[in-house]
Amino acid sequence: MTKKTTIYDIAKKLNITAATVSRALNNNPKISKSTKEIVLRTAAEMNYEQNKLAQALKNGKSFNVGVIISRIDSNFFASIIRGIEEELFNHGYHVIICQTNNNENMEAENINTLLNAQVDGILMSISNIDIDKNDAFKRILNKKIPLLFFDRKKSIPGISSITIDDFSAGYKATQHLIDEGCKRISHLTVDRNFEIFRDRFLGYQKALSDNNILFDESLVIETKSNIEAGKDAAKKLLKLKNPPDAIFSSSDFSALGAIQEIKAQGIRIPQDICVVGFSNEPFTKFMELSISSIDQSPIEMGKTTARVFIEQVKNKEKYIEQKVVLDPTLIVRKSSSRK
Amino acid sequence: MTKKTTIYDIAKKLNITAATVSRALNNNPKISKSTKEIVLRTAAEMNYEQNKLAQALKNGKSFNVGVIISRIDSNFFASIIRGIEEELFNHGYHVIICQTNNNENMEAENINTLLNAQVDGILMSISNIDIDKNDAFKRILNKKIPLLFFDRKKSIPGISSITIDDFSAGYKATQHLIDEGCKRISHLTVDRNFEIFRDRFLGYQKALSDNNILFDESLVIETKSNIEAGKDAAKKLLKLKNPPDAIFSSSDFSALGAIQEIKAQGIRIPQDICVVGFSNEPFTKFMELSISSIDQSPIEMGKTTARVFIEQVKNKEKYIEQKVVLDPTLIVRKSSSRK
DNA sequence: TTGTACGCGTTATCAT
DNA sequence: ATGATAACGCGTACAA
Numbered sequence: 001m002t003k004k005t006t007i008y009d010i011a012k013k014l015n016i017t018a019a020t021v022s023r024a025l026n027n028n029p030k031i032s033k034s035t036k037e038i039v040l041r042t043a044a045e046m047n048y049e050q051n052k053l054a055q056a057l058k059n060g061k062s063f064n065v066g067v068i069i070s071r072i073d074s075n076f077f078a079s080i081i082r083g084i085e086e087e088l089f090n091h092g093y094h095v096i097i098c099q100t101n102n103n104e105n106m107e108a109e110n111i112n113t114l115l116n117a118q119v120d121g122i123l124m125s126i127s128n129i130d131i132d133k134n135d136a137f138k139r140i141l142n143k144k145i146p147l148l149f150f151d152r153k154k155s156i157p158g159i160s161s162i163t164i165d166d167f168s169a170g171y172k173a174t175q176h177l178i179d180e181g182c183k184r185i186s187h188l189t190v191d192r193n194f195e196i197f198r199d200r201f202l203g204y205q206k207a208l209s210d211n212n213i214l215f216d217e218s219l220v221i222e223t224k225s226n227i228e229a230g231k232d233a234a235k236k237l238l239k240l241k242n243p244p245d246a247i248f249s250s251s252d253f254s255a256l257g258a259i260q261e262i263k264a265q266g267i268r269i270p271q272d273i274c275v276v277g278f279s280n281e282p283f284t285k286f287m288e289l290s291i292s293s294i295d296q297s298p299i300e301m302g303k304t305t306a307r308v309f310i311e312q313v314k315n316k317e318k319y320i321e322q323k324v325v326l327d328p329t330l331i332v333r334k335s336s337s338r339k
Numbered sequence: 340m341t342k343k344t345t346i347y348d349i350a351k352k353l354n355i356t357a358a359t360v361s362r363a364l365n366n367n368p369k370i371s372k373s374t375k376e377i378v379l380r381t382a383a384e385m386n387y388e389q390n391k392l393a394q395a396l397k398n399g400k401s402f403n404v405g406v407i408i409s410r411i412d413s414n415f416f417a418s419i420i421r422g423i424e425e426e427l428f429n430h431g432y433h434v435i436i437c438q439t440n441n442n443e444n445m446e447a448e449n450i451n452t453l454l455n456a457q458v459d460g461i462l463m464s465i466s467n468i469d470i471d472k473n474d475a476f477k478r479i480l481n482k483k484i485p486l487l488f489f490d491r492k493k494s495i496p497g498i499s500s501i502t503i504d505d506f507s508a509g510y511k512a513t514q515h516l517i518d519e520g521c522k523r524i525s526h527l528t529v530d531r532n533f534e535i536f537r538d539r540f541l542g543y544q545k546a547l548s549d550n551n552i553l554f555d556e557s558l559v560i561e562t563k564s565n566i567e568a569g570k571d572a573a574k575k576l577l578k579l580k581n582p583p584d585a586i587f588s589s590s591d592f593s594a595l596g597a598i599q600e601i602k603a604q605g606i607r608i609p610q611d612i613c614v615v616g617f618s619n620e621p622f623t624k625f626m627e628l629s630i631s632s633i634d635q636s637p638i639e640m641g642k643t644t645a646r647v648f649i650e651q652v653k654n655k656e657k658y659i660e661q662k663v664v665l666d667p668t669l670i671v672r673k674s675s676s677r678k
Numbered sequence: 679t680t681g682t683a684c685g686c687g688t689t690a691t692c693a694t
Numbered sequence: 695a696t697g698a699t700a701a702c703g704c705g706t707a708c709a710a
Binding site for chain 1: 343390393396420428434435454478595620
């Protein structure tokens with residue numbers, strides 16, 4: 001193994017000092033054109049390679065950014081990360097990913113290890129509704145490095161977030177179902193302690209009241225975001241004396257489960273029951289009975305998150321909180337088209 | 340902002356030297372129990388936080404691992420990364436992800452920036468069939484840090500890889516179609532310069548010949564791995580004088596496109612044409628006409644890749660090349676079940 | 679068991 | 695324009 005060459009080696013070879021070499025390598029103006037040239041040339045000859053670690057230690061800037069999500073193997077989160085990585089790559093940053101599996105302790109641990117690794121910022125979709133009471137969280141604030149929430153945010157003064165308008169999304173989905181003639185609209189929600197799920201629920205409620213439809217608590221079911229939970233929810237709904245004629249689900253996966261159960265019971269979609277999901281996972285489009293859903297433009301969400309981060313590192317002094325709210329798009333497919 | 344506390348600060352407070360503090364913090368045996376205790380206690384009191392960057396510079400070990408893939412927003416790659424991250428987390432490593440979009444230059448650039456960032460290893464699915472001729476690639480070898488291929492590998496002596504048995508997968512899929520009574524079996528392949536696609540093709544060929552079915556070049560179509568390409572391929576196939584009665588695709592996405600085109604032309608699946616895809620993407624299971632596919636157990640593949648990496652860093656001297664070959668599983672669904 | 683002194687590779691602040 | 699030196703925060707061989 002050839003020992004790695006440092007700026008010292010190349011300085012020795014040229015009978016100059018390491019400082020000069022460093023200047024040549026960093027486009028420092030205080031250097032003559034000639035020496036700069038020869039330094040760059042011999043650097044190339046000696047296969048010199050920057051040690052970003054040493055730079056990071058010296059400059060207090062690692063050019064690493066931590067991204068924390070619950071899990072990466074869902075199209076929604078994977079797409080966000082795609083957007084983040086693509087955008088940050090252009091600015092020389094690397095993306096470190098961490099998964100919490102929705103576990104609060106994992107989330108705290110991930111924050112701590114990221115901070116110890118001296119990341120320049122943390123972008124996260126929260127797994128803990130009380131994150132602001134968490135010590136690890138406070139460490140981020142203390143360090144004064146940018147912290148950004150995307151998707152699962154918590155509204156905290158001074159902390160920027162990038163989300164879609166979940167209230168509007170819930171409203172749009174519900175209004176659409178009403179427009180299709182549905183009158184008893186169920187809502188499959190997830191933990192409403194998270195703002196995104198509460199907002200979708202509130203949008204749903206508002207659309208109902210705007211259309212003079214009485215809100216019926218028994219039509220709201222809290223589920224996990226998976227197929228089995230969707231089936232269970234549908235079973236409950238179909239047992240009601242007065243079952244729903246539509247389901248708006250905060251998750252594509254529970255929407256799919258509900259659809260499977262409904263069809264298994266011989267009930268027709270969309271004629272008897274219309275269904276709208278959430279997130280526009282690829283399968284919703286591919287199915288023969290394609291599923292209507294809310295598109296959250298995750299790649300754009302990721303890119304935007306990255307851009308806000310870049311802005312914040314550039315204006316470290318005059319940091320301004322940004323609450324970016326992207327527009328959700330209702331995508332109407334067969335599961336809710338009665339025309 | 341409270342200035343970050345270093346081992347120096349805590350040494351000063353205790354009237355000892357930084358070296359002793361370091362020893363206390365690193366379970367160094369050369370220290371008394373009593374001083375160790377008090378150091379740890381005051382470290383906690385002063386909110387001391389390890390600077391992994393400084394450690395990394397000193398020890399030549401960053402505890403960061405680079406993972407390079409074409410893109411993260413496919414369930415297959417996302418699941419692999421999930422497996423890698425989960426496994427590596429337990430060993431204190433962070434995962435840096437890089438996407439190439441199948442661009443060779445991006446791949447080389449990613450390698451270079453990862454090396455400059457002093458990662459302890461690189462795990463990658465290659466985007467360049469001539470990667471071994473690449474300078475960036477040679478840099479990895481020179482640095483003597485572990486390099487592992489997963490999925491899209493290239494067989495290079497001394498380099499470990501974790502893949503499924505693609506030949507066997509191609510064979511299994513084809514044999515299954517033959518068992519269902521198909522006689523003219525088409526194959527949608529991707530760039531056969533990549534070993535995985537060539538192996539799947541070879542397995543397909545072998546199954547044909549083992550069953551005394553004549554190989555027909557006109558039934559093999561090279562496509563991209565997306566829906567449109569699948570549609571185009573199906574159009575070509577259906578125009579043949581003697582169209583196929585089965586399609587084995589190296590990609591679930593082109594399989595889906597083919598299915599859409601076939602159905603659009605009023606041809607029945609599986610009665611007229613059976614279809615088998617590859618990768619077991621979630622949508623293949625969810626569709627009403629569920630799609631048979633080959634499962635590559637991506638999470639397991641990721642975990643295995645991580646484990647092999649850990650082994651290699653632990654036995655840096657007696658490094659032994661490992662070629663792990665996981666077993667593919669044929670998952671038979673409606674698109675190829677005629678019973 | 680503890681302290682001293684130096685090095686990891688780089689950059690920034692002084693001089694010259 | 696260039697050189698000398700210190701510093702980033704930590705770990706360790708050597709000496710005490």
